[in-house]
Amino acid sequence: MESLDRREWLLTNGLGSFACGTLCDARTRTYHGWLIAALNPPSERTLLLSHVEATLEIGVKSWELGTNFWSGGKVAPSGYRLLRSFTIDPIPTWVWSEENWQLTRQIVMPNGYPKEGEELLPNQFEQRTWIEYVYQGKETAILRLKPLIADRNFHHQQTAIPELKFSQKVSENSVFFQAISQGWQGTPWQLTWSKGNYQTSGYWYWNYYYPEEKLRGLGDREDLWNPGELTVILQPGDRLTLEAKLGWTEEMRRWGDGEMGRDLDLETPPIPLPPHPPTSLTPPIPLPPHPPTSSSQSPIPNQLLRAADQFIVYRHSISGPTVIAGYPWFNDWGRDTLIALPGLALTTGRFEIAKGLLETFGSYCKYGLIPNTFPDQGNEPFYNSIDASLWWIETLGLYLEATEDWDFLVTQYLVFRQIYKAFSAGTLFNIHIDATDGLLTWDAPNVAITWMDAVIGGKPITPRCGKPVEINALWYSALCWATKWAEKLATNPSANVEKLCTQRDRYFQQAEQVKKSLQKYWNPHQQYFYDTITPDDKLDAKIRPNAVLALSLYHCGFPPEQARQVLQIARDKLLTPYGLRSLAPDDPDYIGSYTGDSIHRDSAYHQGTVWSWLIGCFINAWQRFYDTESLPFDWQPMLEHFQNQACLGSVSEIFDGDPPHTPQGAFAQAWSVAEILRYFAKHK
Incomplete structure (x- = not known):
């Protein structure tokens, strides 16, 4: 199991939805999947399509290309043995091959951020994932694809129970799914394909095992439903495109209740599958938009720009932008957003996004406090931060320095006065001067x-x-x-x-x-x-x-x-190649390893764990007080981490305090990327 490449990849769509997994193509987390849709952007994130198991047949020979962990640590099938390459840039691309054939798979999640002034209901947002296979070989091949599906909160695991069934309705080139359980109707979505023949079946695959969750002391088993199989005949050079998309078509909406198709009976699951790998192809699918490129031609800033773009998303409840604190499990938080904003928006010249976020946060000011979490519609925000208001002021100042937008100051000064008066008079948590x-x-x-x-x-x-x-x-x-x-x-x-x-x-x-x-x-x-x-x-x-x-x-x-x-x-005492320790190692309360269950991890969180976003604070202070461009550390380990470790093309939230400073926490963190981008946008 240790020989498998468990580094990770991430795709996002500007709405809070995402897809992610490992380079070896096995799911190691509850949060891995190909369509994790934000039903009320960016909240209510729900796993719908976990993955698709692929088997390639040529003549009498067949190769199972999937890789899965099962309870007991078994790996089956072992498609990773046939996986020849993986590339993340410009889109995640896997190539499996043997001597006489090659199969390439690419995954894209198109950007669904609404156009300016566009008002949509949650079920009207474009939420979809595209998967494309390209076959190269000397003979005709048959590709068999089995989707594994769910309908559950992205923090939880799905368990097979008799009451949970998946209704499906098949048309010529698509199948429509909806989970049903004791009167509850789940999220409607559809899977379409460019060619092939789909046959319904219906099996539970029990006890997928998620080793990363085991390491975190959390639930680590999941049952996934296989509703059927798509069979595709491929000639050399043929492409097959799948689309997993949230919602129904008009045709499906016209169907009355009870006409959703048949509920499939539960059956004993088939024996779990076994091995396979990549080609360098021009992506056949358009890429999501990226932020403006910097004047530098260095690939590092451009890659950082792409990473930064993954965190800026649309929040439906406020009809405006917000920032996801980190993937795969965080939502948008006030403090994190405001700290990240200079790097994500000011450095990149996205001043309207910065302005919109500042204005939105200011509009929620209450008791002199800026909320630390945005509300979903109908809910109250959480005012549980002393520093979110102060970071709002600091970030507003940086925005005004960058833009000289003094008209904006006129309205936002009133928000500042709310904060100032509340702090002066006293407010929640006995905050006062x-x-x-x-x-x-x-x-x-x-x-x-x-x-x-x-x-x-x-x-x-x-x-x-x-x-x-x-x-x-x-x-x-x-x-x-x-x-x-x-x-x-x-x-x-x-x-x-x-x-x-x-x-x-x-x-x-x-x-x-x-x-x-x-x-x-x-x-x-x-x-x-x-x-x-x-x-x-x-x-x-x-x-x-x-x-x-x-x-x-x-x-x-x-x-x-x-x-x-x-x-x-x-x-x-604090500086490492990946950020600053949260406590000096010679302190008796220092904990150098962020491991174990939630109690052990929370105990170490600010007691020695390295926080990567703090590297930006150290750089700003060092260059101010030493009046020099040189820094007392080497950037190379951090750049190696960004490009080749943990989640490729992003920066982890935290690292162990002790060498070798193993990446931990969320594998892609907004303020970590933002602070590194601030430096490289200025110096490269």
């Missing part, structure tokens, strides 16, 4: 509202109540932005100049007070910043990357001599 030093503080039991937010059994793993260093660095930067904005707005002929000048002076005075109070964080014994000042004024001296984050913001309130000492300590 300490009148004695001007610093922002909070105090609430059993919650974690900074980015270090792991909680086990109602107890935060990294309790940071009080005055975290990066929160007050953000607060200082926010006051500096506000000083500039009030002055800028005062130049408007219709402005209330006296009021704005008064506000400007107050912001400036507060910023100066906060700058002076930031010296409370200086620890002369360690030559580093304290991480947090607790509500009872105790000083947390743990060496964490939040000190570096505090030095990386647009406005920095720390003196250069302190900053350089902090960066040297961070370089020596």
Whole structure:
């Protein structure tokens, strides 16, 4: 099992839907599948088409091309033995071959992001996956394809039960599916083909095994339904195209209830299948649109642009853009979106997306807080972050610097004032300004509202109540932005100049007070910043990357001599080729491996695990305070990871703190890609 290439590939469609799997073509996660559709974009993600098992026949010989893990660790069939090559660029392409034949498969998920001004219902979005096979050989071949299907939440596994059946209706070149169970009707979708003969059957394949879920201490078994088989006669050079598409055709909608086709009886599943590999073909299917290319001709920025594009999706509940925090399991989060936005949208010149996101987040401001999760329609957002509001201000400032869109400032300044007034008067989680030093503080039991937010059994793993260093660095930067904005707005002929000048002076005075109070964080014994000042004024001296984050913001309130000492300590104790450790290795609470069940993993999440997005903070701070383009680390390991490890063409969320820093967590993370893109867009 270890010899199989379990690196991963990812396709997305701009709606939250995705397809992903492994290079060896075996499913190792609950989240692997060829059509995982966001029924209410980007939410309600549902696995419909897991994969298609392929068998090639020439004369009396046959080759099973699939690869599956089964309970007990068995691999069958072993099609990976015939797999000769895999390429990710421009689209995932596999080639299986023997001496006298070759079969190529390509998979594409077309972009379904709606056109500007287009208003659609959830069932009207284009959600589909294309699969194409190309046969090369000396003789006529028969390709037999068995779709394996489901209808379940993408976090869960499907289990065969007598009540669960899949209704299907076959027409000339398509079959329509819908799961049915005790009055519940599942998601309607269709599978079409360009040629071939489809015969219904209906078998459960029991106990697919997902080794990655086993490693995470989660459910690792799944049952999938095979509704039938498509048989295709192929001449050398022939192509076969399949399309898995959400929804019904008009013909299907006209059918009355009970005319969906027959519910197939459950039967004993056939014996699991066994081996096969690729050709370099010009993709026969149009590619989804990509973001604008940079002026650089280097392939790295262009590949990063493509990776960045996978995270920008449409949210139906707000009729606008949002950012998926990471694949395969995260949704869109406020903090992650705002941190990622400069790299994903400002660096790439996608200013309208940046503006739309800032405007949308601002419209949901409540209690002075920006939500950390967007709501689905009819639901309330979660206001459980102290820093999302501060990141909104910081990112708005970066947007205005890049665009000089001062008309946008006029409306968004009102949102800033909501935040400012709420923080001044006090808001949820006892967030307020300490009148004695001007610093922002909070105090609430059993919650974690900074980015270090792991909680086990109602107890935060990294309790940071009080005055975290990066929160007050953000607060200082926010006051500096506000000083500039009030002055800028005062130049408007219709402005209330006296009021704005008064506000400007107050912001400036507060910023100066906060700058002076930031010296409370200086620890002369360690030559580093304290991480947090607790509500009872105790000083947390743990060496964490939040000190570096505090030095990386647009406005920095720390003196250069302190900053350089902090960066040297961070370089020596936190810096790895893949980002910064969340805790220094010499700390007694350090955990160097992010493994095991959810409790063990959550315990390590911010206690030593490397976070790749923090590499951007380190670069910004290092180049600011050392006034140099050179960096104290080698980019090559990260670029090797991006191109050839974990999920090809993306960057993992986290890595083990201990060498060799194995990639962990979500295999494609928005802010990780965004921060690396920010650097390479400037320097390549």
